[in-house]
Amino acid sequence: MDAVLTGIATAFSVQNLAFCFLGVTLGTFIGVLPGLGGLAAVSLLLPISFYLEPTTALIMLAGVYYGGEYGGSTASILLKLPGDASNAITCLDGHEMTRQGRAGVALFTAAIGSFIGGSTAIVLLMVLTPVLVKVALSFGPAEYFAAMTFGLLAAATIAQGAPLKGMAMVLMGLLLGTIGTDVNSGVERYTFGFLELLDGFSVVIIGMGMFGIAEVISSVMTARDRAYKGRISISSMLPTREDVRRAALPIARGTGIGALFGVLPGTGPTISAFMAYVIEKRISRTPERFGRGAIEGVAAPESANNAAAQASFIPTLALGIPGSASMAIMLGAMMIHGITPGPRMMIDHQEVFWGLVISFWIGNVMLLVLNIPLINVWVRVLQVPYRFLYPAIVCVVCIGVFSINNSVFEVWLVLMFGLAGYLMRLLGFEPAPLMIGFILGPMVEENLRRAMRLAGGDFLAILERPITAAILGMTALLFLWIVYGIVRSKTRMVDRLDDLAQG
Amino acid sequence: MSAIRREMRDVIGGGTVIAVGFAFFYRSFAYGVGTLSEMGAGFFPMVLSGVAIIIGLAILIDGLARKARKDPQHEGFALRPVLAVLGGIAAFALLLTPYGLGPAVAAAAAIAGLGDPENRWLNLAILAAFLAIVCWLIFSVGLKLPLPFFRGVF
Numbered sequence: 001m002d003a004v005l006t007g008i009a010t011a012f013s014v015q016n017l018a019f020c021f022l023g024v025t026l027g028t029f030i031g032v033l034p035g036l037g038g039l040a041a042v043s044l045l046l047p048i049s050f051y052l053e054p055t056t057a058l059i060m061l062a063g064v065y066y067g068g069e070y071g072g073s074t075a076s077i078l079l080k081l082p083g084d085a086s087n088a089i090t091c092l093d094g095h096e097m098t099r100q101g102r103a104g105v106a107l108f109t110a111a112i113g114s115f116i117g118g119s120t121a122i123v124l125l126m127v128l129t130p131v132l133v134k135v136a137l138s139f140g141p142a143e144y145f146a147a148m149t150f151g152l153l154a155a156a157t158i159a160q161g162a163p164l165k166g167m168a169m170v171l172m173g174l175l176l177g178t179i180g181t182d183v184n185s186g187v188e189r190y191t192f193g194f195l196e197l198l199d200g201f202s203v204v205i206i207g208m209g210m211f212g213i214a215e216v217i218s219s220v221m222t223a224r225d226r227a228y229k230g231r232i233s234i235s236s237m238l239p240t241r242e243d244v245r246r247a248a249l250p251i252a253r254g255t256g257i258g259a260l261f262g263v264l265p266g267t268g269p270t271i272s273a274f275m276a277y278v279i280e281k282r283i284s285r286t287p288e289r290f291g292r293g294a295i296e297g298v299a300a301p302e303s304a305n306n307a308a309a310q311a312s313f314i315p316t317l318a319l320g321i322p323g324s325a326s327m328a329i330m331l332g333a334m335m336i337h338g339i340t341p342g343p344r345m346m347i348d349h350q351e352v353f354w355g356l357v358i359s360f361w362i363g364n365v366m367l368l369v370l371n372i373p374l375i376n377v378w379v380r381v382l383q384v385p386y387r388f389l390y391p392a393i394v395c396v397v398c399i400g401v402f403s404i405n406n407s408v409f410e411v412w413l414v415l416m417f418g419l420a421g422y423l424m425r426l427l428g429f430e431p432a433p434l435m436i437g438f439i440l441g442p443m444v445e446e447n448l449r450r451a452m453r454l455a456g457g458d459f460l461a462i463l464e465r466p467i468t469a470a471i472l473g474m475t476a477l478l479f480l481w482i483v484y485g486i487v488r489s490k491t492r493m494v495d496r497l498d499d500l501a502q503g
Numbered sequence: 504m505s506a507i508r509r510e511m512r513d514v515i516g517g518g519t520v521i522a523v524g525f526a527f528f529y530r531s532f533a534y535g536v537g538t539l540s541e542m543g544a545g546f547f548p549m550v551l552s553g554v555a556i557i558i559g560l561a562i563l564i565d566g567l568a569r570k571a572r573k574d575p576q577h578e579g580f581a582l583r584p585v586l587a588v589l590g591g592i593a594a595f596a597l598l599l600t601p602y603g604l605g606p607a608v609a610a611a612a613a614i615a616g617l618g619d620p621e622n623r624w625l626n627l628a629i630l631a632a633f634l635a636i637v638c639w640l641i642f643s644v645g646l647k648l649p650l651p652f653f654r655g656v657f
Binding site for chain 2: 048051164165167168171172174175178182184185187189190213216217218220221224386387388390391392394395396397398399402403406408411412414415418419422424426427428429445448449452453455456457458459
């Protein structure tokens with residue numbers, strides 16, 4: 001209980017309140033911009049957080065992340081340009097509502113749904129994390145290795161795109177993670193004589209290159225000629241009694257789906273939003289209304305993606321294993337600030353955890369204010385043509401990358417990762433699994449080495465540990481299921497969801 | 504601007520994964536593979552790149568085996584934005600140290616802005632000057648990064 005009170009005191013300190021506000025505001029701002037979502041927002045602002053003390057920095061960065069989730073829905077609804085993949089499905093009915101002159105109601109529903117989804121997931125976070133920490137305390141290197149392997153496979157195959165390509169991307173991420181000095185032996189791996197690579201790549205460079213620059217390049221053409229003309233009046237935001245009746249249950253179901261999928265590895269906000277939409281359409285008595293401005297089609301996915309965004313903090317904080325690419329970058333941010341998430345942090349630095357959780361509440365209330373009474377600020381942002389916005393984004397990325405180590409070398413690296421990320425997109429390879437592989441890579445290797453040393457090099461010996469055996473068994477089952485899926489239908493899960501959502 | 508056909512995408516993508524895999528695989532032996540109980544620095548990358556080569560092959564074969572079909576929804580290669588955005592970043596990297604933040608930001612913004620053919624020279628000049636000043640105010644004055652507006656020539 002003391003830790004909770006300390007957490008409340010931490011979160012309500014003037015400095016942390018200020019940076020929480022700054023975080024959610026900047027997160028919403030970047031989330032509103034077409035093509036840039038929570039992940040790009042966090043990597044963009046990570047260098048700025050270096051100047052803050054760790055708890056404050058985490059409060060701000062987390063605010064940037066879930067603020068980005070709120071902001072992403074605005075561009076989807078008004079312009080049919082999703083700020084982020086997790087808002088893509090909201091475009092269908094959200095933009096249709098805008099065309100019918102009900103943009104205000106759609107935005108209001110998205111904000112309220114996001115708030116309910118987010119708050120519910122925070123409660124889950126408060127209840128479930130301490131439980132998971134107790135389990136995790138009995139984890140040795142073998143269990144961590146098994147859990148991370150499961151997370152990597154899930155991230156590669158469930159989330160988005162073709163499973164084989166996802167696996168290839170996870171492996172590319174793991175390999176990128178081996179670049180730099182090997183902590184066990186001191187051997188320099190794959191540095192090719194570049195002193196700048198001795199510490200490996202910075203997570204910020206990969207995040208900004210593959211999610212920032214690559215997205216900007218492909219948005220230059222797609223985001224042209226789209227601007228929302230007009231303003232949103234507060235009175236036009238108020239839903240009718242009929243709207244409330246229709247939206248209530250979808251918000252509840254979306255929240256449940258998001259909270260569930262947020263905790264599971266590999267299934268973040270995007271898949272939750274898709275699932276929530278598809279389920280609403282399935283169980284609706286009037287499925288023909290979907291795609292024609294049904295309020296359920298905004299309420300369910302927007303509740304789901306925010307619930308998932310908050311719930312995905314559970315495995316990240318309790319186990320130190322991120323379930324999504326955004327959480328991978330949050331984990332990277334924490335490690336840069338000298339905090340290694342996992343059960344030890346939860347015991348030794350309880351005040352950090354509770355401070356963060358309480359700040360989530362504060363941040364979500366702030367976002368409610370930012371997204372309902374102050375909605376016109378973001379509408380104005382969308383009225384700036386993208387051809388003026390994106391050169392500014394490029395400049396901020398350059399300065400941000402340079403400021404990590406005051407090194408121009410890293411600016412060149414971001415150029416290379418931007419190009420690689422753009423080409424990957426064109427070839428149908430997702431950058432998210434690569435990001436997770438990159439962050440988890442060094443940890444997987446470390447735990448594998450320790451587990452094998454303890455087991456005397458006998459791989460079968462680690463299967464005698466019940467938790468390890470159970471998790472590796474689940475990993476094997478998942479793998480078989482995926483292979484079966486590829487062989488049987490050769491269709492991708494998301495393809496099928498796409499079809500369901502559209503047809 | 505035509506979209507790359509889907510089976511070609513898989514052939515190119517699979518081939519790239521194989522090539523990267525081989526590069527890592529080849530180098531990994533130089534770092535010492537070791538044994539299962541005492542793994543060397545090369546062990547982990549060796550295993551990973553080995554698996555990557557296999558997966559790359561699977562993607563490549565999948566692409567070769569698939570019947571050709573157009574996939575019109577997929578976006579095509581947009582040369583102009585690629586050159587402009589990457590050129591802008593390169594200009595920033597080249598100009599920052601010798602000439603300072605102002606010229607670097609102005610050049611990056613102007614060159615990146617060329618990615619959209621609707622951007623006219625006058626627009627870009629105003630945008631570049633505006634961004635140079637705003638970035639300087641935020642990062643050098645506000646956040647106190649050690650980045651002077653002009654360096655070298657003045």
